[in-house]
Amino acid sequence: MNIPMNESVTVPGIRRYLKTAEDLWQPQVDSSILVFRQENAAADEARLQSALEATETQRATFAELGVFAVPARLGLPREAQSGDLLIELGEVPGTLHPEAYRLEIGEYVRLIAADDRAVLHGLRTIRQLLLSARGKLAYGAIEDEPILGERALHLDIGRKFYPQEWILERIREMAELKLNTLQLHFSEHEGFTFESERHPEVMSERYLTRQQILEIIEEARKHRITLIPSLDSPGHLDWALRGRPEWLLRNTAGETAKGALDITNPEAVAFVRDLIDEYAELFADSPYFHIGGDEFIDFGKFDDYPQLGEYARETLGIENGTGADAYVAYLNDVAERLEAGNFIVRVWNDGLYREGLEQKVALKPSIQITYWTKWDRKMALAQTFLAKGHQLVNFNDAYFYYVLGEHAGYIYPTGAKVYEGWSPGVLPRIAEGEPQEWSLPYPEGLLGCSFSVWSDKPLMQTVEAVASGIREPLRAMAEKAWTGERRFAKYEDFAEACRAAGLHS
Numbered sequence: 001m002n003i004p005m006n007e008s009v010t011v012p013g014i015r016r017y018l019k020t021a022e023d024l025w026q027p028q029v030d031s032s033i034l035v036f037r038q039e040n041a042a043a044d045e046a047r048l049q050s051a052l053e054a055t056e057t058q059r060a061t062f063a064e065l066g067v068f069a070v071p072a073r074l075g076l077p078r079e080a081q082s083g084d085l086l087i088e089l090g091e092v093p094g095t096l097h098p099e100a101y102r103l104e105i106g107e108y109v110r111l112i113a114a115d116d117r118a119v120l121h122g123l124r125t126i127r128q129l130l131l132s133a134r135g136k137l138a139y140g141a142i143e144d145e146p147i148l149g150e151r152a153l154h155l156d157i158g159r160k161f162y163p164q165e166w167i168l169e170r171i172r173e174m175a176e177l178k179l180n181t182l183q184l185h186f187s188e189h190e191g192f193t194f195e196s197e198r199h200p201e202v203m204s205e206r207y208l209t210r211q212q213i214l215e216i217i218e219e220a221r222k223h224r225i226t227l228i229p230s231l232d233s234p235g236h237l238d239w240a241l242r243g244r245p246e247w248l249l250r251n252t253a254g255e256t257a258k259g260a261l262d263i264t265n266p267e268a269v270a271f272v273r274d275l276i277d278e279y280a281e282l283f284a285d286s287p288y289f290h291i292g293g294d295e296f297i298d299f300g301k302f303d304d305y306p307q308l309g310e311y312a313r314e315t316l317g318i319e320n321g322t323g324a325d326a327y328v329a330y331l332n333d334v335a336e337r338l339e340a341g342n343f344i345v346r347v348w349n350d351g352l353y354r355e356g357l358e359q360k361v362a363l364k365p366s367i368q369i370t371y372w373t374k375w376d377r378k379m380a381l382a383q384t385f386l387a388k389g390h391q392l393v394n395f396n397d398a399y400f401y402y403v404l405g406e407h408a409g410y411i412y413p414t415g416a417k418v419y420e421g422w423s424p425g426v427l428p429r430i431a432e433g434e435p436q437e438w439s440l441p442y443p444e445g446l447l448g449c450s451f452s453v454w455s456d457k458p459l460m461q462t463v464e465a466v467a468s469g470i471r472e473p474l475r476a477m478a479e480k481a482w483t484g485e486r487r488f489a490k491y492e493d494f495a496e497a498c499r500a501a502g503l504h505s
Helices: 042-065 116-132 164-176 210-222 266-282 306-314 323-339 382-387 404-409 415-421 463-483 491-500
Strands: 016-025 033-036 073-075 085-089 101-105 109-113 137-144 150-156 181-185 226-233 248-250 256-261 288-292 344-348 368-371 392-394 401-403 426-431 434-437 446-454
Touching: 033 042, 042 073, 042 085, 042 116, 042 210, 085 116, 101 116, 109 116, 116 137, 116 164, 150 164, 150 463, 164 181, 164 210, 164 463, 181 446, 210 226, 210 266, 226 266, 256 266, 266 288, 266 323, 288 323, 306 323, 323 344, 368 382, 382 392, 401 404, 401 463, 404 446, 415 463, 415 491, 446 463, 463 491
Parallel strands: 033 073, 033 085, 085 109, 150 181, 150 446, 181 226, 226 288, 288 344, 344 368, 368 392, 392 446, 401 446
Antiparallel strands: 016 137, 101 109, 101 137, 248 256, 426 434
16 A cells, blocks of 8 residues: 555554544644643652653654654643643543553644553654654544553573664664563573673673663663563573583483473572572562573473482472472472562463373462463463463464574564464464464453564574564564554555654664
8 A cells, every 4th residue: 555645654553543623733843742740749749750751761753753842841731732742641531451542632632641651652653643644643532552461572682692782772663663571581501691790600701791781671661661581490501500510400311401400409409599589689670580491301201300200209298299290399489489579470381281291289370371382282272371370471483483593493484474364362373274363352361472583593693684584573563462453455555554654674
């Protein structure tokens, strides 16, 4: 499609836009942005100042349009003049969604937003609309909120070093797409890229310093993007344990399982706990911590590690306990430690509730599941996790896994594939021609979705190539995760809408 003159578009799309008159709102360079401060509202001062700060973060992006050159300020509705924008924090009529916002477009625009993040969403919508409609908006009302609460990007920065500025730029791109969560996976078999003050021996040659991490945390905070640290255990620890082979798990033949922690060894477990504690302190303001749990061993071969079952029975006191019980008990123990620090804990799905795997120890229902695959039919269905009381994030590897070098049979996802083939209820398939899919209304346990960069073959792409390669599929995911629908018949039309909204390649 060709975007007509004065046809307003945004990416992601707006859920509802009712135009009520032919009159046009047109801000000017000296138009004001006011954050509504009720008279005698001293109790809300901190909240208002936070909203004002968020507004100033976004106001700078209006510069290319030549509007709102004056810093945002607190004010009253009676002060709003033609061309101004008035922001009001409060309940959005007709919805309780925390990211909902409403725009009432008239002589001035009134933006009602549930919180700071929703304020930023509304401001981005206004900017994109002004850009695509040549600086004028028709009078009317916009009601907007996402269909999925969490819309995320996962970055494997453990296998490949990504400079600080590269990560900061991804945060800014995410913010423009109304994505709200960034997971940083910094420990892997091939590297450990966060500075560790407690255990400097685990660090790769190139790493992000503590100061750089704090600056990343601050940039994410400015854009109201939630950060999730991801330190995988009891598997994926080859690099961190490279100097302590005695802490690796061995089978009956004496062979070590790649990067697998010997969870029967108190000293080994204490080491990992201490690492987790260090980053829990660094990310104390983050609500989540991802502890991994995937690919610990071949989950069909617990019998090759009889010490696990023995540990479950004799040390943990689990009657007729198995190796699977020792594994789940480890995850529960780490989760309890983090939950005491007010984190919500997440794990990958592939080792849990597997068909034919006797599991007497129940995984804590408070642990959330990042559901990425069902390549093995013995892996549990997504519905199984909901039935066990868990909440779930859709990491569908068939659409959202950008694996460097197209390792392990993965093919780089494209914007067209995501836009045309995925919707929020499409989960990893069971087998060819055997889908897992939820229809509307989606279960309450479905928290959201995430695109993932995995750096399996780190030298196969430069960091610039990765940024370019993920741009279009990430936009497509952001669009579908917000609107839940396909606005355009062809992907090419969506791509043109991206250009009209100012999203450049």
